[in-house]
Structure formats: C-alpha cells, structure tokens
Amino acid sequence: MTCYSFYIFDRHTECIYSKLWARQDRPLSAGIDPSSIPASNGGAQSDLGPARARPARLSAQDDAKLIFGTIFSLRNMVRKLGGPDDRYIHTYAHTTGNGPRKWEKMLIQRNSFISYRTGQYKLHYYETPTSIKFVMLTDTQTLNMRNVLHQIYVNLYVEFVVKNPLSPVEHPGGVGVANELFELALDQFVKGVL
Amino acid sequence: MASSQPIKSPMGSQSQNQRSSQQGLKYPSNGKTIYHRPLNRSRTQELSQASFAYLFGEMVSYAQKRVTGIQDLEKRLNNQGHPIGLKLLDLLLYREPARSQTRPLHIIALLQFITTTLWRHLFSRPADALEKSSNPDTPEEYMISDNEPLVNQYISVPKEMNQLNCAAYVAGIVEGCCDGAGFPAKVTAHSVGKGEEGELWPGKTVFLVKFQDEVVEREAFLGR
Amino acid sequence: MASASKAARIGEEVWKSRVDKVNAELVTLTYGTIVAQLCKDYESDYVEVNKQLEKMGYNIGLRLIEDYLAKSNTMRRCTNFKETADMISKVGFKIFLNITPTITNWTSDSKQFSLIFDENPLADFVELPDDGRAQDELWYSNIFCGVLRGALEMAQMQVEAHFISDILRGNDSTEMRITLIRYIDDEMPMEDD
Numbered sequence: 310m311t312c313y314s315f316y317i318f319d320r321h322t323e324c325i326y327s328k329l330w331a332r333q334d335r336p337l338s339a340g341i342d343p344s345s346i347p348a349s350n351g352g353a354q355s356d357l358g359p360a361r362a363r364p365a366r367l368s369a370q371d372d373a374k375l376i377f378g379t380i381f382s383l384r385n386m387v388r389k390l391g392g393p394d395d396r397y398i399h400t401y402a403h404t405t406g407n408g409p410r411k412w413e414k415m416l417i418q419r420n421s422f423i424s425y426r427t428g429q430y431k432l433h434y435y436e437t438p439t440s441i442k443f444v445m446l447t448d449t450q451t452l453n454m455r456n457v458l459h460q461i462y463v464n465l466y467v468e469f470v471v472k473n474p475l476s477p478v479e480h481p482g483g484v485g486v487a488n489e490l491f492e493l494a495l496d497q498f499v500k501g502v503l
Numbered sequence: 504m505a506s507s508q509p510i511k512s513p514m515g516s517q518s519q520n521q522r523s524s525q526q527g528l529k530y531p532s533n534g535k536t537i538y539h540r541p542l543n544r545s546r547t548q549e550l551s552q553a554s555f556a557y558l559f560g561e562m563v564s565y566a567q568k569r570v571t572g573i574q575d576l577e578k579r580l581n582n583q584g585h586p587i588g589l590k591l592l593d594l595l596l597y598r599e600p601a602r603s604q605t606r607p608l609h610i611i612a613l614l615q616f617i618t619t620t621l622w623r624h625l626f627s628r629p630a631d632a633l634e635k636s637s638n639p640d641t642p643e644e645y646m647i648s649d650n651e652p653l654v655n656q657y658i659s660v661p662k663e664m665n666q667l668n669c670a671a672y673v674a675g676i677v678e679g680c681c682d683g684a685g686f687p688a689k690v691t692a693h694s695v696g697k698g699e700e701g702e703l704w705p706g707k708t709v710f711l712v713k714f715q716d717e718v719v720e721r722e723a724f725l726g727r
Numbered sequence: 728m729a730s731a732s733k734a735a736r737i738g739e740e741v742w743k744s745r746v747d748k749v750n751a752e753l754v755t756l757t758y759g760t761i762v763a764q765l766c767k768d769y770e771s772d773y774v775e776v777n778k779q780l781e782k783m784g785y786n787i788g789l790r791l792i793e794d795y796l797a798k799s800n801t802m803r804r805c806t807n808f809k810e811t812a813d814m815i816s817k818v819g820f821k822i823f824l825n826i827t828p829t830i831t832n833w834t835s836d837s838k839q840f841s842l843i844f845d846e847n848p849l850a851d852f853v854e855l856p857d858d859g860r861a862q863d864e865l866w867y868s869n870i871f872c873g874v875l876r877g878a879l880e881m882a883q884m885q886v887e888a889h890f891i892s893d894i895l896r897g898n899d900s901t902e903m904r905i906t907l908i909r910y911i912d913d914e915m916p917m918e919d920d
Binding site: 320322378438464 | 786789790792793794796797804881882883913914915916
Binding site: 527528529530531532533535536537540544545546548549550551552553554555557558559560561562564565569583584586587590591624625626627653 | 742746747748750751752753754755756757758759760761763764768779783786787790791794822823824825851852853854855857862894896897898900
C-alpha cells in the first residue's frame with residue numbers, strides 16, 4: 310500500500326493542509342519540475358503519484374482546488390441520489406484516549422460518500438460533523454481508509470492543532486495546522502499504517 | 504479563599520450582617536454562598552484536562568494580543584500566576600496535617616513544599632528535580648525542573664518564538680508562593696529540552712528561582 | 728426520553744474512561760485569573776468584560792467541539808434541537824466540567840430552553856467585587872455562552888445564549904437561556920474564473 314497525498318479542508322472550503330509523499334517504487338516521471346514542489350513533501354526527487362503525474366503542470370494549490378471541487382460535487386451528488394436518507398449505519402473504528410485500544414462501533418451516515426477509485430489511484434474521504442473534510446489519495450489496492458482518516462482527525466488533528474493555543478482557531482491559508490508536532494505525528498502515523 | 508482579584512478577601516461575617524440591610528453584596532435567599540461550602544470540597548475534585556488547556560490557551564492568546572514581545576508575554580503570564588501562588592500557599596498549608604501546618608522558615612523547606620505539596624496538588628505529581636546553583640557567585644539561585652510541564656502539553660511553539668515558554672504562568676505561581684511566604688524572589692521558566700537530554704524530554708523546563716539578597720542574608724544569619 | 732438517557736450514558740462513559748483529568752482547582756483558579764485580568768484591563772467596565780468572556784468562549788467553542796466529537800465518538804448530527812440540548816448538558820458539560828446542568832423551560836416551538844447550573848466549577852470560591860456594580864453588570868461565567876455559540880456554529884447551528892440569573896449576583900439559581908436562530912447551510916467554494 311502506498312499513500313500519495315493527504316489534504317484537509319475546513320468549513321470555509323479552504324485547503325488548510327496538504328502533504329505529498331514521495332513514491333519510492335518508480336523513477337522520476339517526465340515532466341515534473343522538482344523545484345516546483347513545495348518543501349514539505351519530503352524527497353522531491355521521486356514521483357509523487359497521480360496527484361502530480363499529469364502532463365499539465367498544476368501547482369499544489371490548483372491540485373487542492375480540483376480535489377475540493379471533486380469531493381464537494383461527489384458528496385452532494387451522492388446525497389441527492391441516495392435520497393433524504395439520514396439514517397446511520399454502524400462501522401468500526403479504533404477507540405481513542407487512555408487504555409488499551411479496541412475496535413468500537415461508530416456511526417456513519419448511510420448516504421455519505423466514502424471513496425472512489427480510478428485505474429490509477431483511490432481517493433478516500435471523511436467528513437466530520439463540523440464540516441472538516443479529510444482526503445487521502447492512495448494506490449488502488451489500499452482498503453478502506455475511512456477509519457484511518459477518522460483517527461488522524463481524533464488523535465492528530467484534535468490533539469496537535471485544535472488544542473494548540475498558539476495555533477489560531479481557524480486556519481485561513483493553512484496558518485497553524487502544519488506545526489512540528491502535527492507534521493511529525495502524521496508522518497509517523499501514515500508510515501505505521503501502511 | 505477567592506480565586507482572583509475581583510473577589511475581595513472574605514469579610515468578617517459581623518460587618519456583613521450590619522451592611523447587608525443597606526448596601527453591599529446580595530446573597531441568594533437559599534444561602535448558597537461560598538461561606539457555606541467546605542473549603543476542602545474541591546480538594547480532590549477533577550475536571551477535564553482539555554478544559555484547562557482551552558482556558559489556558561485563550562489566556563495565552565489574549566495576552567499575546569496585548570504585548571510587545573516574548574519577554575513581555577512571559578511577564579504577563581507570570582503576573583497572572585502570581586496571585587494564585589499567594590492563595591495556594593495559604594490553602595495548601597491549611598490543608599496540611601496539624602503538625603506540619605506551619606509556614607516554611609527556610610529556603611529549602613519552602614522549595615520542598617513547592618516541589619512536592621504544591622506540584623502534587625496542581626499537577627498530580629512532584630517536580631522532577633530541585634537543585635541549588637553550583638556557581639559560588641550565585642548562592643541565591645535554585646532550580647526546579649519539570650520534565651514535561653502539564654501547562655505546555657498541547658503547545659507547539661513556532662520556531663520564530665522558540666524563546667517562549669508558557670510555563671511562565673507556573674513560574675508566576677511559584678513566585679507568588681515564595682513572596683507570600685516572605686521569601687521574595689523572581690522566578691522564570693526556561694526550556695532546556697535540547698541536546699542529548701532533549702530526546703527523552705523535549706519539553707523539559709527549568710524554573711530558575713532567584714531569591715532576593717536579603718533572603719540569602721537572613722538565611723545565613725539564621726543558619727549560624 | 729430515550730435520547731436523554733442515552734446521552735447520559737455516553738457522558739458517563741466518556742468521562743470515566745476517555746478523559747484525561749486535572750485538579751479542578753487548577754482550572755477554577757486559572758479561570759479566576761482570566762476574569763481578574765479582564766476586569767483590570769477594562770478598568771472594571773463589566774459590560775466589556777462580559778463581551779470579552781463571550782468572545783473567548785466562542786474561540787474555545789470552535790475548538791472544543793472537535794474534541795467533543797472525537798471523544799464522544801458520536802460522529803453524526805443531532806436530529807433535532809431537543810437532542811442537541813441533551814447532548815450539550817449530559818455529554819458536553821459532563822465530559823469537560825463533570826456537571827450536567829438541568830434542561831428546562833422549553834418554549835412551545837422547541838427553539839429555546841434554559842440550562843440551570845446547580846454546580847458551577849468555574850465559580851467555586853468566587854465572590855464578586857463589592858463595588859455596587861459588579862453584581863448588577865458582570866456575568867462571571869459568561870464564557871459558557873460563547874462556548875455554546877462557537878461549538879454549535881461549527882455543527883451548523885446558529886444560537887444565541889445569555890445568562891438571566893446567577894447565584895453570584897444574589898439570585899437563587901444560575902440560569903442560562905439558549906435560542907436556536909437557524910441551521911447554517913454548507914459554505915460553497917468560491918467560483919474560479
């Protein structure tokens with residue numbers, strides 16, 4: 310399993326965090342200018358997955374906009390097609406907090422959009438009741454990452470961003486999300502899961 | 504005990520009764536006032552650590568808007584901790600068993616009270632170390648270390664502010680405690696979680712307690 | 728009511744097993760020093776102090792709701808405002824302050840209710856200044872109003888909250904009034920050219 314990229318969007322539809330992971334298994338694909346890649350993405354020398362492997366070069370910002378547009382439309386479409394079905398179904402997630410971890414039931418809305426797959430990558434989606442949207446792009450073989458996104462929200466975002474008093478309450482332009490603790494923990498967590 | 508400055512020290516109940524007919528504070532008719540609650544009631548009560556983190560966070564960001572620099576910010580946090588130290592000194596001594604219910608008379612006794620009784624009360628564990636400065640030129644300096652201060656738990660200090668240590672609030676509490684006990688001092692918080700030791704305790708903080716000269720003089724005199 | 732007892736169960740369970748705890752007096756005293764500082768900065772202009780406390784609470788609410796959702800694991804929206812009230816009292820207040828204020832005085836349109844605080848950890852040890860004004864003007868726990876406004880706004884509910892009585896003012900109870908103004912729609916992305 311490989312994780313290509315990860316995005317967080319806030320309730321104002323703004324991308325407040327994005328991270329691209331370098332892919333180890335393939336040589337640099339043509340057409341990508343390493344200098345155009347933001348510094349936080351680790352090894353800039355390798356292929357960055359489908360998020361970047363397009364002939365037309367888009368900035369990271371444009372990537373994020375495209376992704377938001379996609380998930381926003383998909384989510385609304387899924388809701389419309391599914392009808393006004395606000396029932397919830399149970400899925401399973403890790404418990405958080407102290408003590409040993411165990412799997413626990415968690416409610417999700419029946420008609421919510423969870424993921425989509427193309428021949429090249431899979432996009433996983435998770436939205437909190439506060440309208441924060443978590444998106445992860447992985448290879449096509451990866452199983453359901455919804456719980457992983459939920460855990461990133463609960464254990465990393467809430468702990469290191471929300472509770473950090475030096476980070477602003479809201480994050481226009483992504484201010485305050487990419488702090489050291491969060492970045493470190495996210496990187497470790499994603500490496501640990503995959 | 505009052506928790507903050509807008510709250511006056513409890514007035515004698517006599518004067519209260521005399522005044523209540525004309526002016527002064529109003530009280531609920533069911534008598535639910537602070538004087539009817541045992542002072543020890545909240546001694547072992549617990550609240551969520553998150554609540555503290557949010558309040559402390561707002562305190563820091565409110566202070567941030569009104570200061571000119573990091574030193575100024577730390578000074579302000581220190582000032583806000585100070586009255587709490589004063590009050591906790593009284594409250595915690597009052598709660599000690601009768602035989603040890605005395606004010607500390609020596610520097611060491613005071614610092615031990617701070618690193619054990621006060622620390623345990625506030626953070627549920629004693630401080631990690633108490634040392635005297637080994638420099639003969641600064642006999643007035645003592646150091647209290649805390650490997651991971653509870654108040655800093657959720658704080659990730661950005662690089663451009665790496666001098667900041669929000670435990671200045673705790674330094675203020677310690678300072679208030681020293682001042683209240685008659686050992687006037689200046690207390691500052693310093694991050695020392697760097698280098699080898701930093702790997703184990705990146706948030707390690709040393710509280711530098713600098714007693715005023717007269718305290719050291721008095722101590723020397725008493726020692727003789 | 729089913730939702731009320733369920734909320735109570737969630738609140739108890741989360742408080743017992745998933746909440747890191749600190750000494751209550753640390754929180755109480757810290758809040759005290761915050762109010763004291765505001766009174767000093769605004770030179771005892773209590774109306775302004777109330778406003779500032781509400782603003783701080785609002786900021787806290789915006790953050791706290793995330794923590795609340797993460798801890799309570801109730802990853803869904805409430806179906807109606809009554810359920811919201813139950814969750815506020817029995818889960819929200821429970822897991823952050825270990826109290827469950829009483830819900831009462833609903834209006835017939837189910838858009839307005841009161842919370843009565845029998846216990847209020849923030850106001851432990853507190854007596855308002857005897858300056859002839861504080862008891863008429865200062866709402867010591869006004870931060871709660873902001874917390875509710877911020878937290879519910881994040882959950883797409885616009886509410887208005889204010890205290891109507893406070894034991895610290897010499898009233899017989901501490902009561903807060905909460906009104907649902909509207910449900911907020913999703914924000915739309917800005918049109919790109």
